[in-house]
Amino acid sequence: MTAISVRHLWKEYGDQIVLEDISLEFAPRSFVALVGPSGCGKTTFLRILLSQERATRGEVLIDGRPIAPEPEADRGVVFQRYSVFPHLTVLGNVVLAAEFAAAPVTGRLFGARRRQADEEARALIAEVGLKGAEDKYPAALSGGMQQRLALAQAIIRRPKILLLDEPFGALDPGIRADIHVLMKALWNSCEMSVVMVTHDLREAFTLATRIIAFERRRNRPEEKDRYGATIAKDIEVWPKRIAGTRIAGQPKQTTTAPGRDDPALSAGTGRDDPALKTA
Amino acid sequence: MRLINVRPDRGTVLALAILPFALVILAYVLGSAERLALNPDDKLLPSFGTIGDAIVRMAFTADNRTGDYLLWSDTAASLWRLFAALAISTAAALVVGVLIGMLPTVRALLAPFVGMVSMVPPLALLPILFIVMGLGEESKIALIAIGITPYLIRDLAMRVEELPHEQMIKAQTLGASSWLIALRVVLPQIAPRLMDALRLSLGPAFLFLIAAEAIASDSGLGYRIFLVRRYLAMDVILPYVAWITLLAVIMDFALARARRLLFPWFGAVR
Secondary structure, eight states, rough: OOOOOEEEEEEEEETEEEEEEEEEEEEEEEEEEEETTSSHHHHHHHHHHHHSSHHHHHHHHEEEEOOSSSSOOTTEEEEESSSTTSSHHHHHHHHHHHHHHHHHHTEEEEEEEEHHHHHHHHHHHHHHTOOOOOTGGGHHHHHHHHHHHHHHHHHHOOSEEEEETTHHHHHSSHHHHHHHHHHHHHHHHSSSSEEEEEEHHHHHHHSSSSEEEEEOOOOOOOTTOOOOBBBEEEEOOOSSOOTTSOOOTTOOSSSOOTTTTTTOOOOSTTTTTTTHHHH | OOOGOOOOOOOHHHHHHHHHHHHHHHHHHHHHHHHHOOOOTOSOOOOOHHHHHHHHHHSSSOOOTOHHHOHHHHHOOOOOHHHHHHHHHHHHHHHHHHHHHOHHHHHHHHHHHHHHHTTTTTHHHHHHHHHHSSHHHHHHHHHHHHHHHHHHHHHHHHHHHHHHHHHHHHHHHHOOOOHHHHIIIHHHHHHHHHHHHHHHHHHHHHHHHHHHHSSSSSSSSHHHHHGGGGTTOHHHHHHHHHHHHHHHHEEEEEEEHHHHHTTTTHHHHH
């Protein structure tokens, strides 16, 4: 169970303030989507969570301890591009993490340990829907398949937190819907919290348990340098999604709000109903 | 139809490729015939028959004095120098280039120095090399190595820095140390680029080889050319130049081919 606390975080580049006094608490197993206009600092925020950049002031704690000053295996990442290694096959990309962990000098596994790592990797490759592509190089995969590979590669070390930087932004809508199903299944089955930067509000509401909108509230040219982005909206998605309550392939247990032309739902209470507060 | 849309078919491509070669040979044959018609003893543009005799003499007849087949002993001497220098340069460039490209500290330490050294004209150092290392093999190998290593280092360091930063971050999130990133992420991706850089430095490498052999040597392709120059022996010089060119072309082709075979993923990435 991994809780993330962000306390009074500031990020400045020279004179320019990017993030201004951000404080957040993420519950264990949450799936947080960061949204906002371009240049509002949401990617910078993600990079700080990744330790790719350092906060100017404030701190980030994972389970009460400050995060390491450089990227470590406790935080996995998938970028929009360049997430996988072009010189390794699909299998090689996924096994790589095991080789890093088990062979600090040669970086390679041999014999029985190699077979065991291969087996584990093949199982995960099949889980993300890349069965049969084990020996292909990433350049031979479509964009969607590359991101599936990047997900498999990122979660094989069982990170506590998975960070996603617009991972599905370059995919066309059909492929994106498919990979959303996979993403939900992985979030349900793996013991991890997910923080995702996205431009796509629909994607944010499809996947996340909580949506945080960054915004520069003072955006006049003369104010731009002196005021950074703050949190404009912090939305808990309703009905609540709880990780691990759904198993991939089975129908959802929670219902979403009806569409405009759907018959009205008879049962259940809305979030503002008094019945809920007493329960 | 616009010229940019005119695409020759395969036969035309082949014919067009051969055409410049054919034209040069034709021009030579005509020029040679004209000069020989005026003066049968002309040495500047010998006929192909004379050149053929010279090739037989140099390549397939043992030398009276040493008993060597001169073309082959010259080739062996030159190629040994060339390969020794290329091996030294490649090893040095790989280590230093990757260190500069990956480690900001080493970059701060060495990048300005290498940049400065790469601007020293290597041929101007040749007298120093001869004085310090003598006239033996070492000074010739050193000249070639000094000539191409700075270029290779700078090129490799740039190629390392060009690797997407995302890959370095990703490798760290998979638990890799700096050493493992160098070994499993950087080196395999740099190797095909190194082969390309080597291909481009073959030209300068041959230049420095011939220059060193021309000035002080007792064997080698460059030595022979500059030796027979005294007798205006164009019938030997021309096939030697063609042979050197052919050697360079074969090496270039072999490196390109090896890169495609060893790194099948690379073509799609570039």
